[in-house]
Amino acid sequence: MDSAREEILGKVRASLGRGPGSPVAPVPPTTRVSPRAPASTDAEIALLFSEIEKLNGITRRLAGRDDLKTALAELVKAEAVKKATLWATPEFQALDVAGALKALGVELISPQADQRLVAECELGVTGVDVALPETGTLLLRSSPEKPRVVSLLPRVHLAILRRAALRADLHQAFSEVKQNGYCVLVTGPSRTADIELTLTLGVHGPKALYAWLLDEA
Amino acid sequence: MSQAAAPIDFRTNAQHVPPKMPAAVQKATAKFLGSRAALVEALGNDLWQTLRQAGHDLRLHAITHLDHYLEQAERAVTKVGGHVHWARDAGEANRIVLEIARQHDVKKVVKSKSMATEEIGLNHAMEAAGIQVIETDLGEYIVQLLGVGPAHIVVPAFHLSKEEIADLFRKKLGVDAPAEAEKLTQVARTKLREEFLAADLGISGGNFLVAETGTIVTVTNEGNGRMCTTIPPVHVAIVGIDKVVPDWESLTVLLKVLARSATGQKITCYTQFISGPPGAEAETGPKELHLVLLDNGRSRILKSPECRETLLCIRCGACLNICPVFNSVGGYTYGYPISGPTGMMFASQILGAKAAGGLPFASTLCGACNDICPVQIPITDILLHLRHRVVEGDEQEKAVAPYALRMGAQAGSLALRTPWLYRLGSTMLKWLQTPLKRDGWLPRLPPPLNRWTMARPFPAFASDFRTWWRTRSREAKGRQ
Numbered sequence: 249m250d251s252a253r254e255e256i257l258g259k260v261r262a263s264l265g266r267g268p269g270s271p272v273a274p275v276p277p278t279t280r281v282s283p284r285a286p287a288s289t290d291a292e293i294a295l296l297f298s299e300i301e302k303l304n305g306i307t308r309r310l311a312g313r314d315d316l317k318t319a320l321a322e323l324v325k326a327e328a329v330k331k332a333t334l335w336a337t338p339e340f341q342a343l344d345v346a347g348a349l350k351a352l353g354v355e356l357i358s359p360q361a362d363q364r365l366v367a368e369c370e371l372g373v374t375g376v377d378v379a380l381p382e383t384g385t386l387l388l389r390s391s392p393e394k395p396r397v398v399s400l401l402p403r404v405h406l407a408i409l410r411r412a413a414l415r416a417d418l419h420q421a422f423s424e425v426k427q428n429g430y431c432v433l434v435t436g437p438s439r440t441a442d443i444e445l446t447l448t449l450g451v452h453g454p455k456a457l458y459a460w461l462l463d464e465a
Numbered sequence: 466m467s468q469a470a471a472p473i474d475f476r477t478n479a480q481h482v483p484p485k486m487p488a489a490v491q492k493a494t495a496k497f498l499g500s501r502a503a504l505v506e507a508l509g510n511d512l513w514q515t516l517r518q519a520g521h522d523l524r525l526h527a528i529t530h531l532d533h534y535l536e537q538a539e540r541a542v543t544k545v546g547g548h549v550h551w552a553r554d555a556g557e558a559n560r561i562v563l564e565i566a567r568q569h570d571v572k573k574v575v576k577s578k579s580m581a582t583e584e585i586g587l588n589h590a591m592e593a594a595g596i597q598v599i600e601t602d603l604g605e606y607i608v609q610l611l612g613v614g615p616a617h618i619v620v621p622a623f624h625l626s627k628e629e630i631a632d633l634f635r636k637k638l639g640v641d642a643p644a645e646a647e648k649l650t651q652v653a654r655t656k657l658r659e660e661f662l663a664a665d666l667g668i669s670g671g672n673f674l675v676a677e678t679g680t681i682v683t684v685t686n687e688g689n690g691r692m693c694t695t696i697p698p699v700h701v702a703i704v705g706i707d708k709v710v711p712d713w714e715s716l717t718v719l720l721k722v723l724a725r726s727a728t729g730q731k732i733t734c735y736t737q738f739i740s741g742p743p744g745a746e747a748e749t750g751p752k753e754l755h756l757v758l759l760d761n762g763r764s765r766i767l768k769s770p771e772c773r774e775t776l777l778c779i780r781c782g783a784c785l786n787i788c789p790v791f792n793s794v795g796g797y798t799y800g801y802p803i804s805g806p807t808g809m810m811f812a813s814q815i816l817g818a819k820a821a822g823g824l825p826f827a828s829t830l831c832g833a834c835n836d837i838c839p840v841q842i843p844i845t846d847i848l849l850h851l852r853h854r855v856v857e858g859d860e861q862e863k864a865v866a867p868y869a870l871r872m873g874a875q876a877g878s879l880a881l882r883t884p885w886l887y888r889l890g891s892t893m894l895k896w897l898q899t900p901l902k903r904d905g906w907l908p909r910l911p912p913p914l915n916r917w918t919m920a921r922p923f924p925a926f927a928s929d930f931r932t933w934w935r936t937r938s939r940e941a942k943g944r945q
Contacts, residue, residue: 252550252551252552252553252557253539253551255553256535256551256553256706256758256760256764257532257535257536259760259764259765260531260532260535260706260764260767261532262768263764263765263767263768263773264529264530264531264532264767266530266532266533268532270532270533272530272533273526273530275523275526275711275712275714275715276519276522276523276526278519278523278714278715278717278718280515280518280519281512281515281516281519281717281718303734359749360749363662363696363749364662367658367662382731383731383732385732390743390748390750391748392748394748395748395749395750396691396695396743396748396749396750397695397696397749397750400688400691400692400695417717418716418717418720418721419714419717422713422714422716422717423713425738426675426677426678426680426713426738427678428738428740429545429740429741429743429748430737430738430739430740430743430748430750431737431738432691432735432736432737432738433732433735433736433737434734434735435731435732435733435734435735435736436734437734438686438687438688438734438735439686439687439734440603440604440650440686440687441620441728442602442603442604442607442620442621442622442623442687443603443607443622443625443627443630443646443649443650444625444626444627444646445492445493445496445620445623446627446646446647448646448647448650450650450654451603451650451653451654451686451687451688451689452601452654452657452658452661452687452688452689452691452692453687453688453691453692453734453735454688
């Protein structure tokens with residue numbers, strides 16, 4: 249195995265006329281592509297939502313915890329949710345998302361449970377670490393309390409975001425998350441056009457994406 | 466050359482293209498090109514050209530410092546708990562994956578679409594060892610059921626009708642579903658869900674490998690890429706050594722041009738960034754991550770300054786979509802999983818001139834691929850150099866063209882370089898053609914030149930260049 253490594257690196261160096269300690273030129277600058285200037289927060293939210301809707305996502309603005317409870321009740325009914333799984337973040341504990349779902353008669357499954365059980369959930373609820381308005385993109389980092397399966401296995405993905413998650417573009421977002429073990433950019437529900445180029449939602453990932461902005465007074 | 470591949474005969478393959486293929490291909494390519502053009506217009510051409518230039522410079526920087534970035538990536542992946550393997554060729558890569566599979570007693574593998582694994586024939590190698598491999602990209606799943614390879618690098622089954630797919634599902638899966646895209650997709654979702662949950666190993670490629678943090682980046686729409694790298698207990702990523710980029714900042718440019726060029730999306734549905742296994746964090750996800758760095762001839766491509774930009778390719782497929790030849794013949798004619806202009810460049814170098822020397826000739830050199838390429842690869846310059854390599858040989862390979870063709874090319878070159886020989890030749894050709902000439906055309910030529918006239922007549926020589934030039938200058942003076 250080591251000999252393969254030496255041989256490949258040796259061949260690469262020979263092809264390039266480089267040696268083990270050859271100098272490395274600076275990385276060509278990306279700054280000539282000017283970073284995007286963000287608009288006002290309200291305009292950014294409007295753009296984010298319009299982009300998500302273009303990609304068949306469903307958006308909603310919530311004006312507080314009571315609003316959240318109402319919205320959850322409507323979602324549970326509309327999507328016939330019987331089982332759900334969610335992030336275990338302090339934010340969700342403070343909002344008591346789990347309690348609200350339980351009160352609606354929804355059975356909660358731990359993301360750490362057997363993956364077959366998680367896959368049976370109709371709903372997965374996550375937060376949003378970074379939101380990028382230009383493309384309607386939600387960035388989700390993963391960690392023990394934010395397992396990646398929550399946004400992947402259930403049929404419906406609900407992402408609850410705050411204004412503080414807004415960033416102008418990828419430059420800013422990447423500089424914040426690049427040391428994270430895993431993150432994913434989610435832009436609309438899972439899609440394919442592999443059969444006769446017909447757009448079809450929900451191939452392997454969620455069939456529906458709900459993005460809710462939660463403002464609290 | 467590691468593969469003793471049978472020579473690819475593009476000309477013969479092109480004669481067996483089913484009549485419905487060009488129509489299906491053009492429907493798809495027109496759609497992708499239309500969406501792409503709308504997004505480029507929305508960005509503005511100036512910004513788009515700046516992005517292409519930046520993308521080109523970043524990729525060229527990466528491959529011309531490849532040794533440095535590979536070592537950096539290796540250190541970073543190891544640091545975050547991943548295992549790095551180096552594979553000199555296809556056989557070695559397959560052996561590495563099989564060994565990992567053996568250690569974990571793997572029976573079932575789920576795979577997301579990866580051109581690197583198509584290149585090394587991984588599925589065959591695993592199936593030969595008694596391991597079931599399931600392609601999970603919907604298009605790949607369909608062509609796998611059909612027992613063929615991808616017809617397009619982005620949309621592998623774009624040439625099949627929904628009726629054909631419904632029929633295939635009935636025969637192979639025993640599921641009776643109506644011929645509707647949504648119903649058929651639902652069938653695949655249900656079947657593949659079971660496979661994801663039962664699989665012992667997930668295999669992916671990588672669109673990029675970020676040296677700075679050892680991050681494997683995958684760009685997908687369906688979510689199967691996430692499933693393959695999240696659900697099974699072990700994840701193996703097979704990544705060509707050319708896929709390395711210096712840092713995350715480079716990604717801000719490359720991700721912007723990739724999705725726009727590929728499917729006409731601003732960004733794909735899911736872009737994943739995987740730095741090591743999550744094991745230590747006690748999070749869900751695979752407990753082990755293996756990265757296989759595949760050379761398989763890439764270090765040799767790097768050797769030729771004329772051809773090394775072949776490796777800048779980010780596999781968006783835009784050059785396939787715009788290529789007039791690809792639009793007429795479809796992907797299978799190229800006899801290689803990566804088709805179209807970028808496939809011709811890549812395959813004829815990876816497989817060698819002997820096996821794939823015909824491919825660089827399957828181009829009109831119109832240059833549309835150069836203009837559309839999001840990282841500005843001078844594709845037709847490279848194809849021309851590869852033609853030169855096939856006919857005359859270069860520092861990398863001996864000439865493989867038939868002796869007569871080589872002699873013909875040399876004679877032509879000599880005649881064009883020697884004024885008196887050129888004059889003699891052009892006069893002689895005018896005389897020689899007289900018995901064959903009919904109404905200003907040559908309907909039949911003797912072998913081997915009849916390969917042209919079998920399909921269409923050859924225009925008769927009306928004049929030689931010098932005479933034409935003299936007449937033209939006289940006429941121009943007369944007009945003044």
